[in-house]
Amino acid sequence: DAGITQSPRHKVTETGTPVTLRCHQTENHRYMYWYRQDPGHGLRLIHYSYGVKDTDKGEVSDGYSVSRSKTEDFLLTLESATSSQTSVYFCAISEAGELSYEQYFGPGTRLTVT
Amino acid sequence: DQQVKQNSPSLSVQEGRISILNCDYTNSMFDYFLWYKKYPAEGPTFLISISSIKDKNEDGRFTVFLNKSAKHLSLHIVPSQPGDSAVYFCAANRKSSGDKLTFGTGTRLAVRP
Numbered sequence: 001d002a003g004i005t006q007s008p009r010h011k012v013t014e015t016g017t018p019v020t021l022r023c024h025q026t027e028n029h030r031y032m033y034w035y036r037q038d039p040g041h042g043l044r045l046i047h048y049s050y051g052v053k054d055t056d057k058g059e060v061s062d063g064y065s066v067s068r069s070k071t072e073d074f075l076l077t078l079e080s081a082t083s084s085q086t087s088v089y090f091c092a093i094s095e096a097g098e099l100s101y102e103q104y105f106g107p108g109t110r111l112t113v114t
Numbered sequence: 115d116q117q118v119k120q121n122s123p124s125l126s127v128q129e130g131r132i133s134i135l136n137c138d139y140t141n142s143m144f145d146y147f148l149w150y151k152k153y154p155a156e157g158p159t160f161l162i163s164i165s166s167i168k169d170k171n172e173d174g175r176f177t178v179f180l181n182k183s184a185k186h187l188s189l190h191i192v193p194s195q196p197g198d199s200a201v202y203f204c205a206a207n208r209k210s211s212g213d214k215l216t217f218g219t220g221t222r223l224a225v226r227p
Binding site: 004031033035040041042043044045048050058090092094101102103104105106107108 | 118120146148150155156157158159160163203205207213214215217218219220
């Protein structure tokens with residue numbers, strides 16, 4: 001199994017509060033991603049990173065920001081949480097240069113915004 | 115706009131029979147396709163993939179078929195086992211987008227003992 005951990009695994013927060021989710025990898029992979037999974041939508045890319053301090057937006061980036069100051073850590077921040085951001089969040093990693101485009105996923109964080 | 119579609123939200127199959135999961139895509143620029151399996155409370159795990167230069171890839175009980183003209187791929191599981199019960203996602207990539215994947219909405223497979 002790829003060495004990917006996510007913290008916290010579960011969180012309940014109130015509308016309007018900031019929330020930060022952490023993804024940590026031990027594989028030294030260059031690429032890291034944040035997805036959200038919602039019923040009827042599958043997995044949708046929020047933000048991704050292609051190196052330290054190099055990040056870009058995915059298809060559902062509004063209301064989210066990310067930071068990557070070290071290869072192993074990728075942080076997702078909800079600046080002011082809303083109920084629409086209640087979801088399961090997955091971090092993934094991949095290695096640049098391979099032709100397979102496989103991504104390896106963490107165990108997920110279930111976030112509930114009340 | 116859903117570029118990768120899995121039109122069957124669920125599928126139920128008898129143990130030992132074949133499971134066929136389908137996936138359609140609209141973007142002809144996709145050139146690599148993957149299938150992931152997801153158990154409850156776990157992250158998706160990679161299952162099998164296929165490049166657009168091939169029409170079939172096999173790995174044990176799992177075979178993926180690609181029909182580029184129809185923009186359709188399918189995952190065959192033979193024989194199906196109860197442990198295969200999970201949600202299956204197809205995903206697609208195009209080289210110009212780097213390593214980003216576009217996922218379908220998933221199909222929940224239930225294998226009956």
